[in-house]
Each structure stands twice: as structure tokens, then as C-alpha cells.
Amino acid sequence: MTVILLRHGRSTSNTAHTLAGRSEGVDLDALGHEQAQAVVTRIGELPVRAIVRSPLLRCERTVEPLAAALGLVPVVEERIIEVDYGSWTGRTIGELVKEPLWKVVQQQPSAAVFPGGEGLAQVQARAVAAVREHDRRLADEHGGDALWVACTHGDVIKAVLADALGTHLDTFQRITADPASMSVVRYTDTRPFVLHVNHTGSGLTAALSAKPAAAPETDAVVGGSTD
Template sequence: MVVTQVFFIRHGSTDSADKRLTGWSRGVHLNARGQAQAEALPGRLARVPLEAIYSSPLERALETALPLATAKGLKVRQRHGLIELNTGEWTGRSLRALARLKHWRVVQTAPSVARFPGGESLREAQARAVAELEALQEEHPKGAIAVVSHGDIIKLAIAHYAGLHIDLFQRLVIAPGSISLVHFDSGSPRIVRLNDVGAWEDGVARSAAPGAGPAKV
């Protein structure tokens, strides 16, 4: 049996989480809680013989990956396919202001037909994330790798591998600093663990705020 183990890690907490749509914004760093979440990763994955660590090129993801890479003696390999949703003209805008827009409801309720103005559609984001993951599986036909990315990208990828329609992907919860595990047995995916937050939330992830949508952090 040939199994590739992919550990999906959402980057740690940032101060922008409930304030604005950060998208591809540069200069968004982990806050103190996010740094603590990142520093906890080596202990949480101490028994996992990772052979590679891949990350979104955004700072908040790289900062999350670094402590794990240091502990494992590995380099962080950046992959653009793992980057956050391209939210286009909405990047940097406050969530409160966006919530008043009619198109925001489309993004919330019908992701399959939603596109961020001047950015990408959620279908496009899912397709490029899955394409990146398929390439990584070919590079690592067996063994374990870590993929550090963003909440909605991880949800879109796991929804794809779980056979969940994209319009339902927001039913998944991927908290900051969480670990999810998917086994690929000769290409066939198995969702082994989802949204494991360890001791940080006493085993219970905090729910997203009511009405909260994609690409918040």
C-alpha cells in the first residue's frame, strides 16, 4: 500500500481576522496567539517523520511554518498554488462594509458562481489548490508532508477530496493553527483528521462568527 500523508496546517491567528478581508495583502503577521500556535506545531507533530514542508508565500503562513521547519531540519518550500484567495478589489476592505454589498451574499451562499471583483472565482481557487496538491503527491508518492495554507484554501481542497459540493464547503471549520490530515492511498483520498486544534481550545474549535464568510484571514 502506497500512502501519501498530507498534513494541512492553517496559519496561526492574526489581528485582522474579524476586521478586514486580507486576501493577498502583504505585511499581515501572526499576533502573539498565532506565534504561540506556530511554536506549538513541532511538539504536536514530533512523531511525524515529515519529508517536506510547503507553504503559501504570504508572511502569516511562512511564520507559521518556520518553527516546524526549524525543528525538523527542513526548508520551507513556497508554492503559489497554496496562496490565499485572490479577493481582488475587495482586498483590505472592512468586513462590515463588505457585508452590506449584494454580491457578498452571492459569495456566502453560492460559491460555485461567485467571483471576487477583479480577483478569482472560488472554483478557480479550488482548482489551482487541488492542482498544486496533485503535483505534491507526485513528488511524494509515499511519506508525510506538511502544507501550510489558509482557511478557505484548505476547506476548498478538503471539500474536493471529500466529494463535497463547493456550495457546501463553508460547512467545514478550519481554525487558525489547526491540523487536518488526508491520506492518499494510491491516489484515493481518506479524510483522517479535521480541524485538530490540540490543547489550544481544549479540543473544541471556536465557531466562526455568525455571517462570517470566506477569506477573512
Template structure:
């Protein structure tokens, strides 16, 4: 875990956005699934989804949003049920469009010369017939801004994917996109960003996978 939960800044409560990576699937860590439909959570992934809901107990959640893909919607369902809310699909939270690399094995991709660019200079890379990392970052940052404005002062849980969450966290930290691969976002993990008017975002926790999260709100 990169960072542990911190006490929110003093003063009026800002808008708390919780970014949750979907739980594990049968291909996690082996394949680049991208936006291909039909990929569901594994048994371990379903357990991770239930654990997220348990860890969020005690927080007054105002809304639950999810990437439209099955694995994220399934991860969001226990949290939404616990909060008495519906899962709302938000296209801005979707996985990066990997284009021609969609469905490729990670071991095969690691042997390509372009893989070094993906790892060390991602701001210069666009997936063949797909999305660039800069486009992905701009897209999710904009989506979070819209959701934060729609629920100003509230708590919003957003279920997304590893690379978009890493890009959003990097943006909030002021970290260059070319360094965003240093951020680890594990399946079922929660990262928290607080937004207040006139202030820079406050990153409260990154890649949190175990402790209760009610302390994110004083």
C-alpha cells in the same frame, strides 16, 4: 472541531498531507487581507505556530511547504525547524485573490448583496478583478496532487489559508463547493488527508487544534 483524528486505512501507507492554516494576525476575523503583503503573525499567532510544531512531534515529516505570504511562512518556521527542514514556498497554497475586496472590513462586505452568493452559492462567484472560488479550488487541489506525487508515501506539511484549505477538504470529501462554507478551519488548525494510489482520498481529521498528531501514522 468538525472531525477527530482517525486511524489510517489498513494496507500500504499512502501519502499524508497535513493542511495547516496560518496563526492569528492582528486583523484575523475583522478584515479580508487576501494577498496583500506585510501582514505578520500576532503574539497569539506565533504561539499557535509553536503549538503546531509540538503537535507534529513524532511524525517523520518529509517536506514543509508554505504559501508565499508572510503569515504562512512564519507559521511554518517552527515546524520546519523541529523537522530539520527548510520551508519551501509553493504558490499553489496562496490565499484566494480577493481582487477589489482585498483589505475590506468583513462587516462592510457582509452588507453587500454579493455576500449572500459568497456564502450560499460560491461556485457562481468571482471576486471583482480577482479569483473565482472554482479557480481557487482547482489551483490548490492541483498543487496538493503535485506535492503528494513528489513525496509519495511520505508526510508533507502544507501551510495555507482558510478558504483554500476548506476547498481542498471539500474536494477530498466529495462535498460540493457550494457547501464548503460549512467547513470550519480555525487559525493554527491542522486538517489531514491521506492519498493512496487507486483509492479515493481519506480525510482523517479536520480543524484539529489540540491533540497530538503522531497517531495519524500507524
């Protein structure tokens, strides 16, 4: 089973340099809508069997073109929603970097709990559980061999990737997940294989065959490209 972890396209909050969190009504900006359309071409002929998304608007908008092209109805999954940043929600990054907690978030994220919100360790636990659960469900539905998309948020993707890489959550700030990027994880009975991180190129077909192959017996190569 292989999951494409798709971050939503660039949002109005991204360009305003604010922490959107779970604020309602945060939509994609003009570039974000273009990125959402481009996802269809980037995935190309890959046989995506299902789309699972965060309930927030920016993820809904990001998968709309892909869902229409594939004739799929996205499943809304609450456990891959954005981090609950509590009282940090809506504030500018410029303000937040002055907070003492900012250093904790950057240097020891496993200990970071947002005031009035949740901790990053909680985020990782819920998101990894959701991804692995959907992976098992789709394996049962498709005979153990299927490709699917999970559209979610940057910190959520980084937390899932840290788990898949077998690294501590405190290293997750070393991982990048740009808007509209795709990171690919293949789960097996023994361990996950990370096939791509932060892919922003024109297509995934160079990284994935039309039919996901059996997991290799040696460690998979972590690759990726940036804008």
C-alpha cells in the same frame, strides 16, 4: 501519502476583522506566534518529510519553528496562496456582509468571483492540483509512503477538503478551518480519505501513527476538535 493542511496562526488581520487577502506584510499576532511554536509539539514525533507553504508572510512565520525543529527547508508554492479577493482586499467583514456578493459566497461559492480578483472555483482548481502534484512528487521521492505539511489559508483548505470529501464546492462553507488548525488527508490510488478536519488539539499522534498506514478499505472517519 498523507498531507497535513495547516492553516497559518492568528494574524493581525484576523484580530482586526479585515479581509487580508494577498496584502503584503500581514504578520501573526502574539497568539499566532504562540500557535506557530505549538505546532512543533502538536506534530511531535510524526515523521514529516516536507513542508510546502503559501508565499505570504503569515504562512512563512507559521512554519518557521517547525522547519527549524525538523531541519527542513520549506518549499514555496504559489498555487496555495490566499484567494485573490480583488477590491474586497483590506475591507472589514462588517462592510463586506452588506455586499450582494456576500450571499453568493455563502450560498453558492462555486459562482462567486471577486471583483477584480478570482473565483472560488479557480481557487479550488489550482489548490487541489498543487496538493496532488506535491503528493505524487513526494511519493516518488519517498517510496510512496510519506507525511508532509502544506501551510496555507482558510478558504484554500476548505476548498481542498471539499474535493477530498467528494462534495460540491457549494458545500465548502460547512467546513471550518480555524487559525493554526490542522486537517489531514490521506491520498491513495483509489480515493482520498479525510482523517481529521479542523484539529486544534494538543497532538495529532492519536489520529496518525508514526508511520502512515495503508488506506483502509472502508470510509475513513472524519473527526476534529475546536478551541
